[in-house]
Amino acid sequence: GQNIDQPTEMTATEGAIVQINCTYQTSGFNGLFWYQQHAGEAPTFLSYNVLDGLEEKGRFSSFLSRSKGYSYLLLKELQMKDSASYLCAVRSGSGNTGKLIFGQGTTLQVKP
Amino acid sequence: GAVVSQHPSRVICKSGTSVKIECRSLDFQATTMFWYRQFPKQSLMLMATSNEGSKATYEQGVEKDKFLINHASLTLSTLTVTSAHPEDSSFYICSARDRTTGNTEAFFGQGTRLTVV
Numbered sequence: 001g002q003n004i005d006q007p008t009e010m011t012a013t014e015g016a017i018v019q020i021n022c023t024y025q026t027s028g029f030n031g032l033f034w035y036q037q038h039a040g041e042a043p044t045f046l047s048y049n050v051l052d053g054l055e056e057k058g059r060f061s062s063f064l065s066r067s068k069g070y071s072y073l074l075l076k077e078l079q080m081k082d083s084a085s086y087l088c089a090v091r092s093g094s095g096n097t098g099k100l101i102f103g104q105g106t107t108l109q110v111k112p
Numbered sequence: 113g114a115v116v117s118q119h120p121s122r123v124i125c126k127s128g129t130s131v132k133i134e135c136r137s138l139d140f141q142a143t144t145m146f147w148y149r150q151f152p153k154q155s156l157m158l159m160a161t162s163n164e165g166s167k168a169t170y171e172q173g174v175e176k177d178k179f180l181i182n183h184a185s186l187t188l189s190t191l192t193v194t195s196a197h198p199e200d201s202s203f204y205i206c207s208a209r210d211r212t213t214g215n216t217e218a219f220f221g222q223g224t225r226l227t228v229v
Contacts, residue, residue: 099146102155
């Protein structure tokens with residue numbers, strides 16, 4: 001079966017750095033995605049990892065270790081607008097029909 | 113970036129009626145679209161994978177006769193919730209994968225908030 005775990009809630013301070021972890025077990029792994037979702041809105045794409053290592057995109061970075069079934073999303077220089085839910089999703093299967101399975105999401109609250 | 117349009121954004125219907133939700137890829141062709149449901153404070157649950165020109169593939173536990181999916185063209189998929197009941201009230205979200213770039217992120221529609229009264 002497939003299983004994706006991430007913390008339910010996290011709190012951090014404006015200007016700080018926060019790391020959101022995600023562990024997964026899946027067959028046919030074909031990439032890991034991070035999305036940001038504000039309440040009542042659709043998810044927006046943040047990052048994609050398919051090979052081991054770190055992908056950096058501005059204030060956001062994402063890391064993947066396939067052997068450990070582990071990823072993290074790193075948010076730097078936190079802003080109040082970063083308060084949102086962060087979803088880890090794993091794709092299984094190849095090509096255009098590979099489906100995304102989402103973790104339960106981590107609600108991040110950024111405090112002044 | 114690619115745009116996926118979902119309509120309507122909100123709908124309230126009476127128990128027992130049917131509701132149709134549309135998902136369109138506006139500037140790309142999508143051979144595959146995905147339908148998710150999200151209950152409050154929970155994550156997205158994949159309901160079904162919609163393939164253009166063929167029958168949808170439903171996830172375990174999702175009733176195919178209740179949630180009818182039609183993917184008649186490369187830019188349009190529809191989800192019809194038949195004989196809706198209050199427990200079907202949820203946030204429904206579609207996503208589409210660009211057939212040409214294919215292998216990275218799926219693009220999400222803005223979601224449909226369904227309330228069954």
